Amino acid sequence: MNPNDIQVTDDIVAEHGLTLAEYARVIELIGRKPNFTELGLFSAAWNEHCSYKSSKVWLKTLPTTGPKVIHGPGENAGVVDIGDGQAVVFKMESHNHPSYIEPFQGAATGVGGILRDVFTMGARPVANMNALRFGAPDHPRTRHLVAGVVAGIGGYGNCIGVPTIGGETNFHASYNGNCLVNAMTVGIVQTDRIFTSAATGIGNPVVYVGSKTGRDGIHGATMASNVFGEGTDEKRPTVQVGDPFTEKLLLEACLELMAEDAILSIQDMGAAGLTSSSVEMAAKGGLGIELDLDKVPTREAGMTSYELMLSESQERMLMILDPRRADRARAVFEKWGLDFAIIGKTTDTGRIVLRHQGRIDCDLPLGALADEAPLYNRPYETPPLPPAIAAFDKKVDPGQALLHLMGSPDLCSRRWIWEQYDHMVMADTIQRPGGDAGVVRIHGTTKGLAITTDVTPRYVAADAVTGGAQAVAEAFRNLCAVGAEPLAVTDCLNFGNPQNPQVMGQIVGAIQGIGDACRALDMPVVSGNVSLYNQTGELAIQPTPAIGAVGLLADIDRMATLGFKAADDVILLIGTTKGHMGQSLYLREIAAQEAGPPPPVDLAAERRHGEFVRGLIREGRLSAVHDCADGGLLVALAEMALAGDRGAEISTPLDEADKTAFLFGEDQARYLICAKPDFAEAVLAEAEAQHIPCTRLGRTTDRTGRLTIDGFRPISLAELRSAHEGWLPGFMAAKPQ
């Protein structure tokens, strides 16, 4: 069948997600009407997901360079030097829309896609992370989505054999119609063997490797650039199907060939499949490309050029090979049982030409596809301020409040999730899920990589600039809390419909906040992804600019963990506590208010406090460290007690009326640290000398199993543990209402 027999009408243009103005621009650029296949290519290259047309003007304001940055945004993943001839390669990416439609495969292929982005660059993936957001627990779809997404992430990562070492999960009604699945992969590469995507050389073979192409996922990226409405379930065929076994073979085959000088450039086929990979490679190299689509390995007969170019079948790669090494390359891929097909060649024409069944089905200037996508500076407004905090009962017993919080959906243990992920394969996991950051040893060395994902969407919703900065600050804090030197971040920016000026205002504000924090904390943004249109009808998600951050531990023997280690260690609080209750979980969960401004972020204090704590860890002077985040100081203390199975006694410096705010306020730039008494004295003195706020709170106790706060009824650790561990398994085991 000749797809170009289909006439391109206004309706067909609209179905391809292009506006009539954008279509007019296409005609202007190529000097004629595109045929159906060509329209498909424009639709794939110009959609929001691939072109960043609504966000690019703002993304350009982010800091992306630094002395250790080898590759920033624009490659498949960011690359940062970690010394000794090695670099860390990482990126976080969303797979939101597919995961809502088909949670298992949507999440699985999200993991598969981000893994490919990392090993495409020559890196062996060493860790996966994820950031998940689901609707309210009482929403009828939530349980199904949690079960499917978690099984999908595990199913893919476990099989390919890359440990999933942590992440974050939140529940909120704004995600009822749009869950978020953000997957991050971190890999390690030799700095002299980094592979990039720009095609080089004229007449070099263009090689397709991996799985065969089927009709799955056609227009996936276009689907992911739209608001959900009625009929979302009919979009299931646009979700791809993952095959982690084939990806494992592809990983090993690619790394085996990458050890030799055969591959000139390489790009994985992700969103918009063969279209985006071939267009990006040729355009980046300033070349042209000709493909003979009859040579593409297919798993179904009768696929048209349109379908071949737009399929999002998984586990595929496109490479430009050194022609002298093509036979060797074929042997490697055939050893691993993978398809290997020379499907075209590089040219000097600056055009993409597609031949199929004796016809030329497409002949377009690459620049029009790659560089001329429309850019929008969309109108934006500062979103309205949240309501002021109404009076609430401050006399709630802190033990009761803590018990409630520790067993609430956003603070309960995520064990039910991470026990379904193989977090130990590769035998280098040295900090398992549940701590401030996951840590893997750099294989064969005594160095480590610490990894965290963070954002507090309710803060961003209340004040996008502060919320954006807080996400970076918390990531920085989580890395410092294990003793790692923060290196760089990847961002995964999830928002609603950018054509709504208030949503656009959230995007603009959050990017400003992220940029401010990244500059202040010396953490450049080296890779990222934008996911817009996370919206169902008029209801947009809470703005969720997730930050994935990576830090370096110079010596893994000097790594901190959060559990109390011994009795009679002194517990110190680093940072200033004003008792900020706005947007706190206490306010939401105990006082039933989502109100007030988020806690202010003092980036200079974050930096000084983080560096101070990191220095103490490096000197080996601390027995336990934990940052104060969601839920505030008392929640942090409880998490330390549960992790170490030891109690604590603390006293609060404020008078009774303010104790709630002291214990549950979410002031930033704070850490709880523990040290032996003689060390603690030295720490207090040193903090004073450096003008770091440092308060003695109390001491750890033996296994008496209690948290004691002056003047209140002691809190039983057993009760806390039962509430903390019980909520998620109980929720998942319960029958839907």
Added chain:
Amino acid sequence: MKAAVIVFPGSNCDRDIADALAKICGMQPHMVWHKDQDLPEGLDLIVLPGGFSHGDYLRSGAIAAQAPVMRAVKSRAEAGCAVLGICNGFQILTEAGLLPGGLMRNAGLKFICRDVWLKVDAADTIYTRSYGSDAVIRIPVAHHDGNYTADERTLDKLEAEGRIAFRYTDPEGNIADTANPNGSARSIAGVLSANRRILGLMPHPERLIDPIQGGTDGRPMFNSLMEAFA
């Protein structure tokens, strides 16, 4: 000591076990591709590593059990060579008929990755001698299909012949349903062949051999092997 690790397509603990052998036993094992017909001469030990051979898209281990190299593994096993199957390797050994029984989907139906407690039931083997009798150890599991099953006669026979190498227990060494992570019959975590030279187990001793990993209870297995083949 001379060892080989078989690499199947989809194996993903092959490097981990090779590292453990190098680190503790001081030897680099031969890495043997599943399509090879022959094994190196003079092997003391063959390891079938963990992973998802052929994606486990059929029954776990069923396709790998038919790999060309498995004929050589069987003939070496018959000649008395030690064969260790961990996780997917255990599944392959049962599918290949080198060990009795089979591994079904976990009773809870979910993949499980966590530390479990094991009691060393058979301490008189080349794998377990360094643990001592009735030792209780902590080792991680990571599997979807670890639910050991066999008919009652086989289970009775395994018990009578002392061929249950490890059982899942609580930290005090007591057998209990709550301490059995996957529903395995009689809490069996590892079994031995009749000649006690073949061991299959679901837990991963190679993952806990260094304090930085959170424990060292995997180490004595490699110490035992090193002593056996010194």
